[in-house]
Amino acid sequence: MKQPGTKQIASNRKAFHDYFIEERYEAGIELFGTEVKSLRQGTVNLKDSWCDIENGELYVKQMHISPYEKGNIFNRDPIRPRRLLMHKKEIMKLFGTLKQEGLTLIPLSLYFKNSRVKVEVGLCRGKKLYDKRNDMAKKDAKRTIERSLKERSH
Numbered sequence: 001m002k003q004p005g006t007k008q009i010a011s012n013r014k015a016f017h018d019y020f021i022e023e024r025y026e027a028g029i030e031l032f033g034t035e036v037k038s039l040r041q042g043t044v045n046l047k048d049s050w051c052d053i054e055n056g057e058l059y060v061k062q063m064h065i066s067p068y069e070k071g072n073i074f075n076r077d078p079i080r081p082r083r084l085l086m087h088k089k090e091i092m093k094l095f096g097t098l099k100q101e102g103l104t105l106i107p108l109s110l111y112f113k114n115s116r117v118k119v120e121v122g123l124c125r126g127k128k129l130y131d132k133r134n135d136m137a138k139k140d141a142k143r144t145i146e147r148s149l150k151e152r153s154h
């Protein structure tokens with residue numbers, strides 16, 4: 001995803017562990033000034049966050065942006081629902097897919113694109129326990145292969 005003009009703020013690594021990502025979408029996010037300042041410092045947690053569609057609008061829930069320390073009275077609730085900005089057609093398409101196939105919308109990463117804050121939202125299917133074990137076994141195998149190659153080259 002690394003393109004010129006983009007700066008990664010946070011990534012939801014737990015989502016990659018717990019879900020299969022079917023599709024990815026980019027959305028803007030509605031924030032207040034102190035929240036943007038807090039994001040520039042990198043004080044955000046996406047771990048338990050998820051997205052929901054209410055009244056034709058897309059919201060991200062449980063995304064924790066720490067209050068900006070110099071913000072005093074202007075600070076908002078750290079885990080308030082925040083509106084995501086996408087085209088109405090895209091939101092309605094997502095709504096249909098979510099209802100039919102039983103998928104979940106999860107924020108995967110948060111980044112600056114030029115000067116705007118963007119959220120990468122993934123259409124995800126939950127992993128079963130054996131899927132997670134399978135992934136971990138593959139990672140371990142890959143790690144041991146790389147380790148042995150590294151030892152051989154020295």
